[in-house]
Amino acid sequence: MSDTLRFPDGFLFGASISAYQTEGGNTNSDWWWWEHIESTPCREPSGDACDFYHRYRDDIAMLAGFGLNCFRFGIEWARIEPAEGEFSRAQLAHYRRMLDACHEHGVAPIVTFHHFTVPKWLHDQGGIASERFPALFERYCDRAAQALGDRIAYACTFNEPQGLGSSGWLLGINPPGHTDDREGAQRAVDNLLEAHRLGAAAIRARAGIPTGVTLALPDIQYEDGAQPGTSSLELESRINDWFLELARRDEFIGVQTYTRFRYGPEGPRSPGNDWSDITRELTETDQTTQMGYEYYPQALGGAIRRAHRACPGVPVLVTENGIATANDEKRTAYIHTAMREVLACLAEGIDVRSYLYWSLLDNYEWAFGYAPTFGLVAVDRQTFARHPRPSAAWLGAVARAGALSGAAQSV
Numbered sequence: 001m002s003d004t005l006r007f008p009d010g011f012l013f014g015a016s017i018s019a020y021q022t023e024g025g026n027t028n029s030d031w032w033w034w035e036h037i038e039s040t041p042c043r044e045p046s047g048d049a050c051d052f053y054h055r056y057r058d059d060i061a062m063l064a065g066f067g068l069n070c071f072r073f074g075i076e077w078a079r080i081e082p083a084e085g086e087f088s089r090a091q092l093a094h095y096r097r098m099l100d101a102c103h104e105h106g107v108a109p110i111v112t113f114h115h116f117t118v119p120k121w122l123h124d125q126g127g128i129a130s131e132r133f134p135a136l137f138e139r140y141c142d143r144a145a146q147a148l149g150d151r152i153a154y155a156c157t158f159n160e161p162q163g164l165g166s167s168g169w170l171l172g173i174n175p176p177g178h179t180d181d182r183e184g185a186q187r188a189v190d191n192l193l194e195a196h197r198l199g200a201a202a203i204r205a206r207a208g209i210p211t212g213v214t215l216a217l218p219d220i221q222y223e224d225g226a227q228p229g230t231s232s233l234e235l236e237s238r239i240n241d242w243f244l245e246l247a248r249r250d251e252f253i254g255v256q257t258y259t260r261f262r263y264g265p266e267g268p269r270s271p272g273n274d275w276s277d278i279t280r281e282l283t284e285t286d287q288t289t290q291m292g293y294e295y296y297p298q299a300l301g302g303a304i305r306r307a308h309r310a311c312p313g314v315p316v317l318v319t320e321n322g323i324a325t326a327n328d329e330k331r332t333a334y335i336h337t338a339m340r341e342v343l344a345c346l347a348e349g350i351d352v353r354s355y356l357y358w359s360l361l362d363n364y365e366w367a368f369g370y371a372p373t374f375g376l377v378a379v380d381r382q383t384f385a386r387h388p389r390p391s392a393a394w395l396g397a398v399a400r401a402g403a404l405s406g407a408a409q410s411v
Helices: 019-023 030-036 052-066 089-104 133-151 161-169 182-207 232-247 299-310 328-347 390-401
Strands: 004-006 012-016 070-074 108-114 154-159 211-216 219-222 253-257 260-264 316-321 352-358 377-379 386-388 403-405
Touching: 012 108, 012 316, 012 390, 019 052, 019 070, 052 089, 052 386, 052 390, 070 352, 089 108, 089 133, 108 133, 133 154, 133 182, 154 182, 161 182, 161 211, 161 232, 182 211, 182 232, 211 232, 211 316, 219 232, 219 299, 232 299, 253 299, 299 316, 299 328, 316 328, 328 352, 328 390, 328 403, 390 403
Parallel strands: 012 070, 012 352, 070 108, 108 154, 154 211, 211 253, 219 260, 253 316, 316 352
Antiparallel strands: 004 403, 377 386
């Protein structure tokens, strides 16, 4: 390869966040309830998070100032429909102002309609496992798209839905906190599949914008003749196949990955393979991240190729890719290697249209609290002051040039 590797014209370079993990004060959500019950597995409550709800203008301007041209964020269902059938014009207007701020700064907004959370009133009815969930999600998508759709570049129905059934009904690490409820988990998965189909159709009908789903696609590798098993990760991988089948009818497929997981005849070989153990110590080494995952940015290439094989002809958006680390040079090296994987996939003829780093801000990492630091930007937990890291300027420079220069970095 040459020293300078160019991305296609119009390629989207950006960063992602979610609503719940950054906005703060989402008191009407199932996750707020989950954080505050006596038996919560969460290490700390989300509280004010990053106060993004009030600071979005400055944050969008900051992202654009780095040189990035795309921003993925979420809208919070619990704010938009605080009681069943009661839609808040004020909250929809708030999210419209966020979209306007993106356009003012030349930033393409990618909007996620559901990122792990549901309103508490829906949680009380059974949440994602409720038989009413697909129809309620369809109505929410219709109302939100009617109010916001003309300002959205791409719409994502769900963020990583493949794990919601197992996390909430088998492992007990997400609301509603059930364990070994296989019927509930299956209902949740079936409902999510139907809700994506209905929700995506509603968004298209209202706004005519490209719509898809984002999936967590870790690079699962079987070595030395190992056979697929029944671990949580492998179960979710099979559920991904069902979503990928639906995605063949979508305008894009969102790809998200952070590491690989290797399996041999004797079982898992990779650090962090028991990703669902939220009691584990979050320690980082040269070979692992703060999440305990193997440092393996090459996983992104495997994820893109899997999506392409499953959905030939459907454009790929890399909607999340990143690393939790206290070493920002390690973060930059990770992004550099991951982006080389994107370029390799482009060279193979795969239609990849974006690279979005997770996350713009250090934010609330669900049950792990604020300990993992994924952000291009550090956030002071007392004052909410933003402190951009050198990796933000580095990624912005790549975006401005539309090219990746130099040999692969190392740490």
